Amino acid sequence: MAALDRRHVMWATLACGFLFVNFFRNSTAVLAGDLAAVYSATAAELGLLHSSFFYIYAAAQLPGGLVADRFGPRRVVAGGLVGMAVGVAVFAASGSLVVGFLGRALAGLGASVIYVAVLRFCANWYAPEEFATMTGFTIAAAGLGGILATTPLALAAGAAGWRPVLLGSAVAMVVVAVAVVSVVRDRPADAPVEAAADGSESLGDVLAGARRVLADLDTWLMGLMLFLVIGLNFTVVGLWGVPYIVHLYDVSVATAATTVLVANVGFALGPPVLGALSDRLGRRTEIILASCLAFTAAYGVVFLTVTPPLFVVGAVLFLAMFITGGTAVSYTVAKERHVEDSGAATGTINGLGYAGAAIFPAVMGLALDAYWTGELIDGARAYTTTGYRVAFGVVTLGGVLATACALALHVRDHRRPEDEAVTAAD
């Protein structure tokens, strides 16, 4: 097989593994009713069960990146998939909330190494001007997993029961892990030595790489930007987007869920489109900056109007998710800044992004609760128009801060000597 085709086959095998990450982490939304019944869990307990994945996932991103830099994508993705499969199987078989919690946390730990290791594979096998495109396609694979975790999962769980479906997905994860070991090679045979990632680097080298990554101001600018954009987007689209539409527009949950599904399609399309645009134009920080501005403007419209026509809400959520593809170009910038430590660099900023996804639900919940009048609909809190205006105000303010980070990154980038990367020799 031609080398060109072979690397695409290897990437597709790895991306299939990453698809399962997003499938499992999003599955709690559709399974919430079953889980609440089986565990006799309250809404707060279910929320904790859902978030347990994200806390572990966010915290393990930097260590996961270091492991990917040291041992290479093949072993790390295969090992991560097996770990995730064991966690999913424990979760699927669990009879108590505690065991379910432990299973989901273990799945989060296994999953945490997969994305950064796939990016490390792309850094090893693809040219620099293809990396943003490949990052985009990798995120799109996750988007597909997220879509599978909606109606298809609901139908499958309705037909076969949620436990067999999740157990089946655990078996599929092991099958993909075996395929990864059989098909994937960490790097081309003629790769330069800095692309090694095969365990030959000493622990000291790897830790020195982590120190270089953490000492770089750009890491923190991109990390804070992703903290805001990922955290706020996932909170709106993943958590209170549906209740907002149901309560303020007086439509069914199905209609609201369709609007959110449209947003998830934006998440699958935006990263490859904007990543390819970045590679084609050779522009990185400009795309990130434009995306943050568009994010702020989109949510600013909802903040100012609170109840624009429903199609405008759909368009705003689609746009907000689509343009996360532009902010995902920051993984390319991180990898270009830290060529030898790209796993640590991408892992650090991704970890900060998911810390946002873990923290913002509680922050936004406080904002909504502060304006709650005590009204309940079907046993759930119905928040007020003012509460949602304040919440969207927080999101818009977050967009302004993210834009400031992106602007600072852009200015620093333009002041930087051409092709400068932070390496061990610096």
Ligand SMILES: N[C@@H](Cc1c[nH]cn1)C(=O)NCC(=O)O
């Ligand atoms: N964090 C998302 C992609 C994204 C959105 N905005 C900026 N980046 C993602 O898919 N990350 C990989 C993961 O760990 O799931």
